[in-house]
Amino acid sequence: MHKDFDIIVAGGGIAGLTAALTAARLGRRVQVLTGDVLGGHLLSIEKIEGFPGFADGVAGYELCPITQGQAAEAGAGFEMTEVTGLQADGAGWIAATAAENYAAWAVIIATGTSLAELGIPGEAELRGHGVSHCASCDAPLLMDKVVAVVGGGDSAAQEALTLAGAASRVVILCREDALSAKAVYRTRIEAQPNIEVRYRTLAGKILGDGVVTGIATRGIDNEALVELACEGVFVYIGHQPNSQFLNGLLDLDEDRRIPVDLDLRTEAAGIFAAGTVRAGSAGQAASSAGDGTAAAINADAYLDSGIWR
Numbered sequence: 001m002h003k004d005f006d007i008i009v010a011g012g013g014i015a016g017l018t019a020a021l022t023a024a025r026l027g028r029r030v031q032v033l034t035g036d037v038l039g040g041h042l043l044s045i046e047k048i049e050g051f052p053g054f055a056d057g058v059a060g061y062e063l064c065p066i067t068q069g070q071a072a073e074a075g076a077g078f079e080m081t082e083v084t085g086l087q088a089d090g091a092g093w094i095a096a097t098a099a100e101n102y103a104a105w106a107v108i109i110a111t112g113t114s115l116a117e118l119g120i121p122g123e124a125e126l127r128g129h130g131v132s133h134c135a136s137c138d139a140p141l142l143m144d145k146v147v148a149v150v151g152g153g154d155s156a157a158q159e160a161l162t163l164a165g166a167a168s169r170v171v172i173l174c175r176e177d178a179l180s181a182k183a184v185y186r187t188r189i190e191a192q193p194n195i196e197v198r199y200r201t202l203a204g205k206i207l208g209d210g211v212v213t214g215i216a217t218r219g220i221d222n223e224a225l226v227e228l229a230c231e232g233v234f235v236y237i238g239h240q241p242n243s244q245f246l247n248g249l250l251d252l253d254e255d256r257r258i259p260v261d262l263d264l265r266t267e268a269a270g271i272f273a274a275g276t277v278r279a280g281s282a283g284q285a286a287s288s289a290g291d292g293t294a295a296a297i298n299a300d301a302y303l304d305s306g307i308w309r
Protein backbone atom coordinates (compact mmCIF):
# COMPACT_ATOMS: atom_id res chain seq x y z
CA MET A 1 0.00 0.00 0.00
CA HIS A 2 1.33 3.47 -0.87
CA LYS A 3 1.34 6.35 1.55
CA ASP A 4 2.45 9.87 0.71
CA PHE A 5 4.53 10.17 3.87
CA ASP A 6 6.53 7.96 6.19
CA ILE A 7 6.00 10.20 9.20
CA ILE A 8 3.48 12.91 10.01
CA VAL A 9 4.59 15.29 12.76
CA ALA A 10 1.66 17.04 14.46
CA GLY A 11 2.96 20.30 15.97
CA GLY A 12 5.48 22.92 14.92
CA GLY A 13 7.06 23.74 18.29
CA ILE A 14 10.64 22.87 19.16
CA ALA A 15 9.71 19.19 19.70
CA GLY A 16 7.97 18.90 16.32
CA LEU A 17 10.64 20.87 14.44
CA THR A 18 13.41 18.74 15.91
CA ALA A 19 11.50 15.53 15.18
CA ALA A 20 11.07 16.66 11.57
CA LEU A 21 14.74 17.59 11.26
CA THR A 22 15.89 14.23 12.60
CA ALA A 23 13.42 12.13 10.61
CA ALA A 24 14.22 13.97 7.37
CA ARG A 25 17.95 13.53 7.98
CA LEU A 26 17.27 9.80 8.32
CA GLY A 27 15.81 9.89 4.82
CA ARG A 28 12.15 9.71 5.81
CA ARG A 29 9.39 11.51 3.91
CA VAL A 30 8.13 13.88 6.58
CA GLN A 31 5.18 16.24 6.67
CA VAL A 32 4.79 18.64 9.59
CA LEU A 33 1.30 19.93 10.36
CA THR A 34 2.21 22.88 12.53
CA GLY A 35 -1.07 24.22 13.86
CA ASP A 36 -1.38 28.00 14.29
CA VAL A 37 2.02 28.79 15.75
CA LEU A 38 5.07 27.65 13.84
CA GLY A 39 7.64 27.71 16.64
CA GLY A 40 5.18 27.07 19.48
CA HIS A 41 5.61 28.91 22.77
CA LEU A 42 9.27 29.61 22.15
CA LEU A 43 8.53 31.78 19.13
CA SER A 44 7.59 34.74 21.33
CA ILE A 45 10.21 34.27 24.06
CA GLU A 46 12.69 37.15 24.13
CA LYS A 47 15.41 35.09 25.78
CA ILE A 48 15.20 31.31 26.04
CA GLU A 49 17.31 30.37 29.02
CA GLY A 50 19.05 27.08 29.73
CA PHE A 51 19.23 25.99 26.10
CA PRO A 52 22.65 24.40 25.47
CA GLY A 53 25.07 26.38 23.35
CA PHE A 54 23.69 29.85 24.13
CA ALA A 55 25.37 31.23 27.25
CA ASP A 56 23.43 34.50 27.02
CA GLY A 57 20.15 32.88 25.99
CA VAL A 58 18.66 32.93 22.53
CA ALA A 59 15.52 34.58 21.17
CA GLY A 60 12.80 32.12 20.21
CA TYR A 61 12.10 34.10 17.05
CA GLU A 62 15.68 33.28 16.01
CA LEU A 63 15.98 29.67 17.21
CA CYS A 64 12.66 28.42 15.78
CA PRO A 65 13.09 29.68 12.18
CA ILE A 66 16.67 28.34 12.16
CA THR A 67 15.45 24.91 13.27
CA GLN A 68 12.61 24.96 10.75
CA GLY A 69 15.07 25.96 8.02
CA GLN A 70 17.31 23.02 8.93
CA ALA A 71 14.36 20.62 8.77
CA ALA A 72 13.15 22.05 5.45
CA GLU A 73 16.69 21.86 4.05
CA ALA A 74 16.78 18.18 5.05
CA GLY A 75 13.54 17.62 3.11
CA ALA A 76 10.66 18.01 5.59
CA GLY A 77 7.47 19.62 4.32
CA PHE A 78 5.39 22.08 6.34
CA GLU A 79 1.72 22.93 6.32
CA MET A 80 0.34 25.52 8.74
CA THR A 81 -2.78 23.60 9.63
CA GLU A 82 -4.22 21.90 12.69
CA VAL A 83 -4.73 18.17 13.05
CA THR A 84 -8.38 17.59 13.92
CA GLY A 85 -8.20 13.82 14.36
CA LEU A 86 -6.21 10.64 13.77
CA GLN A 87 -7.66 7.45 12.39
CA ALA A 88 -6.16 4.04 11.67
CA ASP A 89 -5.46 3.30 8.01
CA GLY A 90 -4.23 -0.27 7.59
CA ALA A 91 -0.82 -0.44 9.28
CA GLY A 92 -0.56 3.37 9.26
CA TRP A 93 -2.53 6.46 10.17
CA ILE A 94 -4.47 9.28 8.58
CA ALA A 95 -4.15 12.74 10.09
CA ALA A 96 -7.24 14.78 9.29
CA THR A 97 -7.19 18.56 8.93
CA ALA A 98 -9.95 20.97 7.89
CA ALA A 99 -8.72 20.99 4.29
CA GLU A 100 -7.35 17.50 3.63
CA ASN A 101 -6.17 14.15 4.97
CA TYR A 102 -2.52 13.12 5.25
CA ALA A 103 -1.59 9.41 5.27
CA ALA A 104 1.63 8.11 6.84
CA TRP A 105 3.07 4.97 8.42
CA ALA A 106 3.85 6.69 11.72
CA VAL A 107 2.80 9.82 13.59
CA ILE A 108 4.73 11.90 16.10
CA ILE A 109 2.38 13.97 18.24
CA ALA A 110 4.15 17.14 19.42
CA THR A 111 1.20 19.46 19.92
CA GLY A 112 2.49 20.96 23.17
CA THR A 113 0.29 23.03 25.42
CA SER A 114 -1.85 26.15 25.48
CA LEU A 115 -1.55 28.71 28.25
CA ALA A 116 -4.44 28.41 30.69
CA GLU A 117 -6.94 31.23 31.02
CA LEU A 118 -8.26 32.89 34.15
CA GLY A 119 -11.91 32.69 33.13
CA ILE A 120 -12.71 36.02 34.80
CA PRO A 121 -14.86 38.87 33.46
CA GLY A 122 -13.07 41.10 30.99
CA GLU A 123 -10.44 38.52 29.99
CA ALA A 124 -12.01 37.29 26.75
CA GLU A 125 -13.44 40.71 25.81
CA LEU A 126 -10.09 42.49 26.21
CA ARG A 127 -7.79 39.81 24.74
CA GLY A 128 -5.56 41.57 22.23
CA HIS A 129 -6.51 44.93 23.74
CA GLY A 130 -4.24 44.74 26.76
CA VAL A 131 -4.82 41.13 27.84
CA SER A 132 -1.92 39.08 26.52
CA HIS A 133 0.19 35.94 26.84
CA CYS A 134 3.18 37.47 25.03
CA ALA A 135 5.45 39.86 26.90
CA SER A 136 8.04 40.29 24.15
CA CYS A 137 5.31 41.09 21.58
CA ASP A 138 3.59 43.72 23.71
CA ALA A 139 6.37 45.19 25.86
CA PRO A 140 7.25 47.89 23.28
CA LEU A 141 3.62 49.07 23.39
CA LEU A 142 3.74 49.40 27.16
CA MET A 143 6.77 51.64 27.52
CA ASP A 144 6.58 53.51 30.86
CA LYS A 145 3.15 52.05 31.67
CA VAL A 146 2.00 49.93 34.61
CA VAL A 147 1.31 46.26 33.86
CA ALA A 148 0.07 43.28 35.86
CA VAL A 149 1.36 39.72 35.52
CA VAL A 150 -0.84 36.95 36.89
CA GLY A 151 0.98 33.80 38.07
CA GLY A 152 3.96 32.80 40.17
CA GLY A 153 5.87 30.17 38.18
CA ASP A 154 8.80 30.31 35.77
CA SER A 155 6.80 31.69 32.84
CA ALA A 156 5.26 34.49 34.93
CA ALA A 157 8.62 35.42 36.44
CA GLN A 158 10.48 35.34 33.15
CA GLU A 159 7.86 37.41 31.36
CA ALA A 160 7.66 39.90 34.26
CA LEU A 161 11.41 40.43 33.89
CA THR A 162 10.99 41.02 30.14
CA LEU A 163 8.20 43.54 30.81
CA ALA A 164 10.25 45.31 33.49
CA GLY A 165 12.64 46.40 30.75
CA ALA A 166 9.89 48.55 29.23
CA ALA A 167 7.10 49.18 31.74
CA SER A 168 7.44 51.71 34.55
CA ARG A 169 6.08 49.19 37.05
CA VAL A 170 5.24 45.49 36.93
CA VAL A 171 2.92 44.06 39.57
CA ILE A 172 2.96 40.27 39.89
CA LEU A 173 -0.26 38.85 41.31
CA CYS A 174 0.69 35.58 42.99
CA ARG A 175 -1.95 33.32 44.53
CA GLU A 176 0.53 31.58 46.86
CA ASP A 177 2.70 32.79 49.76
CA ALA A 178 5.81 32.62 47.56
CA LEU A 179 6.74 32.48 43.89
CA SER A 180 7.21 28.92 42.67
CA ALA A 181 9.61 30.13 39.94
CA LYS A 182 13.20 28.87 39.93
CA ALA A 183 15.61 30.55 42.37
CA VAL A 184 17.45 32.23 39.49
CA TYR A 185 14.27 34.13 38.53
CA ARG A 186 13.28 34.90 42.14
CA THR A 187 16.67 36.47 42.78
CA ARG A 188 16.42 38.62 39.68
CA ILE A 189 12.92 39.73 40.59
CA GLU A 190 14.04 40.76 44.08
CA ALA A 191 16.80 42.83 42.52
CA GLN A 192 14.49 44.51 40.00
CA PRO A 193 13.30 47.79 41.54
CA ASN A 194 10.23 48.21 39.31
CA ILE A 195 8.73 44.77 40.06
CA GLU A 196 6.35 44.39 43.00
CA VAL A 197 4.95 41.00 44.03
CA ARG A 198 1.53 40.86 45.71
CA TYR A 199 1.21 37.48 47.42
CA ARG A 200 -2.02 35.64 48.28
CA THR A 201 -3.72 37.76 45.65
CA LEU A 202 -6.28 36.64 43.07
CA ALA A 203 -7.32 38.34 39.84
CA GLY A 204 -11.06 39.06 40.04
CA LYS A 205 -11.96 41.10 36.97
CA ILE A 206 -10.14 42.84 34.15
CA LEU A 207 -11.34 46.39 33.73
CA GLY A 208 -11.68 48.49 30.62
CA ASP A 209 -14.03 49.51 27.87
CA GLY A 210 -12.33 48.50 24.62
CA VAL A 211 -8.83 48.56 26.17
CA VAL A 212 -7.47 47.45 29.54
CA THR A 213 -7.49 50.20 32.15
CA GLY A 214 -6.99 48.08 35.26
CA ILE A 215 -7.50 44.87 37.14
CA ALA A 216 -9.61 44.24 40.22
CA THR A 217 -7.90 41.88 42.67
CA ARG A 218 -8.82 40.37 45.99
CA GLY A 219 -6.96 38.70 48.81
CA ILE A 220 -7.22 34.94 49.07
CA ASP A 221 -9.20 35.23 52.34
CA ASN A 222 -10.90 38.48 51.53
CA GLU A 223 -13.82 39.17 49.18
CA ALA A 224 -13.18 42.94 48.92
CA LEU A 225 -11.96 43.99 45.48
CA VAL A 226 -8.97 46.31 45.15
CA GLU A 227 -8.40 48.09 41.85
CA LEU A 228 -4.98 48.40 40.27
CA ALA A 229 -4.78 50.85 37.36
CA CYS A 230 -2.72 49.26 34.57
CA GLU A 231 -2.64 49.04 30.79
CA GLY A 232 -1.62 45.43 30.32
CA VAL A 233 -2.54 42.13 31.98
CA PHE A 234 -0.31 39.12 31.20
CA VAL A 235 -1.60 35.70 32.23
CA TYR A 236 0.73 32.76 33.04
CA ILE A 237 -1.19 30.45 35.35
CA GLY A 238 -0.29 27.08 33.87
CA HIS A 239 -0.64 25.00 30.75
CA GLN A 240 -3.30 22.80 29.18
CA PRO A 241 -2.00 20.02 26.91
CA ASN A 242 -3.25 20.20 23.32
CA SER A 243 -4.59 16.65 23.28
CA GLN A 244 -8.32 17.30 22.68
CA PHE A 245 -8.07 16.42 19.00
CA LEU A 246 -7.37 12.78 19.94
CA ASN A 247 -11.05 12.40 20.89
CA GLY A 248 -10.49 9.31 23.04
CA LEU A 249 -8.12 7.56 20.60
CA LEU A 250 -5.48 7.34 23.36
CA ASP A 251 -5.91 7.14 27.12
CA LEU A 252 -4.62 10.35 28.74
CA ASP A 253 -3.29 10.90 32.26
CA GLU A 254 -5.15 13.02 34.81
CA ASP A 255 -3.58 16.21 33.36
CA ARG A 256 -4.71 15.17 29.85
CA ARG A 257 -1.11 14.46 28.78
CA ILE A 258 -0.25 11.44 26.62
CA PRO A 259 1.38 8.51 28.45
CA VAL A 260 4.46 7.10 26.69
CA ASP A 261 7.09 4.45 27.38
CA LEU A 262 10.85 5.08 27.44
CA ASP A 263 10.92 5.04 23.61
CA LEU A 264 8.16 7.68 23.52
CA ARG A 265 5.71 5.09 22.13
CA THR A 266 2.05 5.61 22.97
CA GLU A 267 -0.38 2.74 23.42
CA ALA A 268 -1.22 2.78 19.67
CA ALA A 269 1.22 1.11 17.25
CA GLY A 270 2.89 3.75 15.07
CA ILE A 271 2.04 6.76 17.27
CA PHE A 272 4.76 8.48 19.30
CA ALA A 273 4.46 11.57 21.50
CA ALA A 274 7.17 14.16 22.16
CA GLY A 275 7.56 17.43 24.06
CA THR A 276 5.26 18.97 26.62
CA VAL A 277 2.12 17.19 25.42
CA ARG A 278 3.50 13.91 26.74
CA ALA A 279 3.26 12.71 30.32
CA GLY A 280 6.48 13.14 32.27
CA SER A 281 7.89 15.94 30.10
CA ALA A 282 10.51 18.03 31.89
CA GLY A 283 8.82 21.08 30.34
CA GLN A 284 11.99 22.69 29.00
CA ALA A 285 13.01 23.66 25.48
CA ALA A 286 16.05 21.37 25.57
CA SER A 287 14.10 18.37 26.84
CA SER A 288 11.41 18.95 24.21
CA ALA A 289 14.02 19.12 21.45
CA GLY A 290 15.57 15.93 22.85
CA ASP A 291 12.16 14.26 22.76
CA GLY A 292 11.72 15.22 19.12
CA THR A 293 15.06 13.67 18.23
CA ALA A 294 14.37 10.48 20.19
CA ALA A 295 10.84 10.08 18.81
CA ALA A 296 12.10 10.44 15.23
CA ILE A 297 14.90 7.90 15.73
CA ASN A 298 12.47 5.45 17.34
CA ALA A 299 9.91 6.00 14.58
CA ASP A 300 12.60 5.35 11.97
CA ALA A 301 13.59 2.10 13.71
CA TYR A 302 9.92 1.06 13.88
CA LEU A 303 9.45 1.71 10.16
CA ASP A 304 12.60 -0.31 9.38
CA SER A 305 11.64 -3.31 11.51
CA GLY A 306 7.85 -3.18 11.42
CA ILE A 307 8.03 -4.32 15.05
CA TRP A 308 6.18 -2.15 17.55
CA ARG A 309 7.08 -3.86 20.85
Ligand SMILES: Cc1cc2nc3c(=O)[nH]c(=O)nc-3n(C[C@H](O)[C@H](O)[C@H](O)COP(=O)(O)OP(=O)(O)OC[C@H]3O[C@@H](n4cnc5c(N)ncnc54)[C@H](O)[C@@H]3O)c2cc1C
Pocket: 010, 011, 012, 013, 014, 015, 016, 033, 034, 035, 036, 037, 038, 039, 040, 041, 042, 045, 047, 048, 049, 050, 051, 081, 082, 083, 084, 110, 111, 112, 113, 114, 154, 155, 156, 158, 159, 236, 242, 245, 274, 275, 276, 277, 283, 284, 285, 286, 288
Ligand atom coordinates in the same frame (compact mmCIF):
# COMPACT_ATOMS: atom_id res chain seq x y z
C1 LIG B 1 6.43 32.35 28.80
C2 LIG B 1 7.26 31.11 28.63
C3 LIG B 1 8.64 31.17 28.77
C4 LIG B 1 9.43 30.02 28.62
N1 LIG B 1 10.78 30.12 28.75
C5 LIG B 1 11.57 29.03 28.61
C6 LIG B 1 12.99 29.12 28.73
O1 LIG B 1 13.55 30.19 28.95
N2 LIG B 1 13.72 27.98 28.62
C7 LIG B 1 13.15 26.76 28.39
O2 LIG B 1 13.87 25.76 28.30
N3 LIG B 1 11.80 26.65 28.25
C8 LIG B 1 11.00 27.75 28.36
N4 LIG B 1 9.63 27.64 28.23
C9 LIG B 1 9.06 26.31 27.97
C10 LIG B 1 9.09 26.00 26.47
O3 LIG B 1 8.36 27.00 25.81
C11 LIG B 1 8.52 24.61 26.20
O4 LIG B 1 9.30 23.63 26.85
C12 LIG B 1 8.51 24.30 24.71
O5 LIG B 1 7.87 25.33 23.98
C13 LIG B 1 7.77 22.99 24.45
O6 LIG B 1 7.84 22.73 23.09
P1 LIG B 1 6.76 21.79 22.37
O7 LIG B 1 7.18 21.70 20.95
O8 LIG B 1 6.60 20.53 23.14
O9 LIG B 1 5.35 22.54 22.50
P2 LIG B 1 4.84 24.00 22.12
O10 LIG B 1 5.90 25.01 22.17
O11 LIG B 1 3.61 24.18 22.97
O12 LIG B 1 4.39 23.86 20.59
C14 LIG B 1 3.21 23.17 20.23
C15 LIG B 1 3.04 23.21 18.74
O13 LIG B 1 1.92 22.38 18.41
C16 LIG B 1 1.04 23.08 17.53
N5 LIG B 1 -0.30 22.51 17.70
C17 LIG B 1 -1.16 22.61 18.75
N6 LIG B 1 -2.28 21.90 18.50
C18 LIG B 1 -2.12 21.33 17.27
C19 LIG B 1 -2.91 20.48 16.46
N7 LIG B 1 -4.12 20.05 16.85
N8 LIG B 1 -2.41 20.09 15.26
C20 LIG B 1 -1.18 20.49 14.84
N9 LIG B 1 -0.39 21.30 15.58
C21 LIG B 1 -0.86 21.71 16.78
C22 LIG B 1 1.22 24.54 17.90
O14 LIG B 1 0.82 25.38 16.82
C23 LIG B 1 2.73 24.58 18.15
O15 LIG B 1 3.39 24.70 16.91
C24 LIG B 1 8.82 28.78 28.34
C25 LIG B 1 7.42 28.71 28.20
C26 LIG B 1 6.64 29.86 28.33
C27 LIG B 1 5.15 29.77 28.16
